[in-house]
Amino acid sequence: MTGEQIVFLVVALFTLGSGFMVVTTRNLVHAALWLVSTLFGVAVTYAVLDAAFLAVVQVVVYIGAIAILFIFAVMLTRKDVRDQGPQMNKNWWFGALLAVMTFGGLYFLLQGWSGLSKTAAAIPAGFDAVAELGNELVSPAAYVLPFEVASVLLVAALVGAVYVAFNPRSGK
Amino acid sequence: MSFWNDPLKVAADWLLGVFTGWGMPEMAANILIGFLGVLLLITVLMVLDIFLVWIERKVVARFQDRLGPNRVGPFGLIQPFADIIKLIIKEDTTPGGADKVVYNIAPMLSMMSVLILWAIVPLAPTILGVDLNIGALYLIAAGAIGTLSIIMAGWSSNNKFALIGAFRQVAVMVSFEVPMLTMLLIPTIFAGSMGMSTIIEKQDVWYVFLAPLAAVIFLIAAIAELGRAPFDMAEGESELVSGFNIEYSGMKFGMFYAGELLHAFTFGGFLAILFFGGYRFFGLEQVSPFLAIAVIVFKAFIGYWIIMWVKYTLLRIRIDHMLAFNWKFLTPLAFSLLMVVALMNALLANAPIWLYISGMFLSNVAVAWAALEIARSVSRREREKVEGPKQVVEVGH
């Protein structure tokens, strides 16, 4: 077993453990904090995969913005957070069954696929993923349309969210 | 002689020889050497941090026409060590009802978020931690961890003041992150890379001459990110007692305090790297890496001193004014500056260097002037709406 495999296994177990805590913890602030550690684990996975840009963006966007937003939202809807009633709905066993079946099905499908044991080629020297990404994102032959549409999507989300949550008619 | 030119490599090679001589595999030896180097750097930083306490207290004393610490040791130099001994042997109380695990993790994360920033600081052409090609974003990523530590501290303390302070501080930090990100784009455009060492190498002309307005906005956003006056909403002694760290005592409080000081110094360093040429000073860095380190530390101290100067001169701003300042003035200004710089960069791409520099400089000045004019006319209109036009007052006499 090489060093890289050990790093991967440690990170994967840490991430999955945190992910399990996210879906089972009763205290929602704790669930959000466990989400942060899951997301950090995923960021480390990107780093292991040499996707440096994705790794930092994961930390900046998910931990720096989305997790903060979750914590704010939990604190704004505080009454139910301390509700000590069951945090799982009555069909939770069905959800668990479906999740296990999904995992089993995916595992079964992956088993029969030939590309599975593929190993990665070395990254060519002097290859700058970020510059390449910049090239692709603005060249008309590649992904300029998704790039601009993403901007429109986010502005639409902003407008919608602001309108829904803080409609002046609904009180404050 | 070679140690004088490239101390890091010489030391690493020597250590590699020693470790492999003990029968260690080369990979493990390299990681161990990296670990020792990181440990050395961070230890030096912590010692520096101790002296930052002394410097900060001396400087604030001078600003307030006092002497500052002068009893323990010459010029009070031993004072910070006495403070540390006190912090260590002080009883560490945990408030009842606190969320113990989160409460204990928060100060560690706060300190860590500052220390990891030094991974990307190039101290000299040959002495740098890691030359990540996403350096500028790494700076923001470390800040995200700091933001998280504040909200964890505020929430887990089970104290109203702490939670309100944390919320305010986080709102301010995240808001000012937008102009900061935008201003990080400008050195990135000039250098064509996000890596800190590339940004320094490309700075034949300091970027502060190309984009003075960007340097000013970055400084403002950095001060807000640090949570220092005039943006110290979290502390707000008169309203919130001490903000998010109110329930912390002993060494855990010390971590927040030392982290804040080191953070300020680190941002002084980043200001120097991004806009003032980093370790470069008229070819001095070519003479010896040690001189390069001296140059960058000196520049970082100047940046730190400016941050202190602002802190002890200005008053705290009310939170609504502060957020309005960010979203209604600084963010639009930052985005317009970014658009102007990108456009000028494309238009002047083939121009001679003097035209490029003066064009950039003048466009920055023009943007700043226009922004201030608009702000002035808007604020005049606001004032007239509240007070009524000037003439009416005189007629009423």
Place this chain on the structure above:
Amino acid sequence: MVPLSWYLIFAAALFSLGLFGVLSRRNAVAILLGIELMLNAVNINLAAFWRYGNVMDMAGQVFAIIVFAVAAAEVSVGLALVISVYRRRNTVVADEIDMMKW
């Protein structure tokens, strides 16, 4: 070297955890937390396929970045809806949000 299958199985496990969270939590905010896990699992797959396929072809990373944008949009609108419902109905339990049912 880590084989591709490890990443895919890791992502599948994370996806299943997220699915379990979405299907069985009562709190609407917790359901959104589960969705985040599922989106992250997808992103791991995209990054792994980029690394194990042709590195010069950036499609995997571009897709992952678009997923980031979608996740941000989803969180902002989703949480805004939850807060809006909380203000009108004083609850964030998904089962009790049944104004569209009769």
Place this chain on the structure above:
Amino acid sequence: MSQWIYVGLFFIVGLIIPIGAIGAAWILAPKRPNPIKQTTYECGIETVGDSWVQFKAQYYIFALVFLVFDVETVFLFPWAVKLGQLGLFAVVEGIIFILILVAGLVYTWRKGMLEWA
């Protein structure tokens, strides 16, 4: 990958140092807790009610606006890295991107959501 090992080392050492400092304090400091010491500090006044006070929704608005701007500005970094080699066309694309972003800011501003009401 190899450079990330050093970043990982920074994370590890950056955690070890504060743990060491707090651990030293934990070993050396006296520990005599009593209920009075552990009460919540509120300037000597006894705590009234719960620490989980109701928050202004305004904090959430700012976090929301920040989220959108954060994601979009991060998108601009690859563009900025490559800007020197790309033509005017790419610059115009970036400016359109920023203008769409500013339109969102203007909308929130006009709606009065940026006021601390």
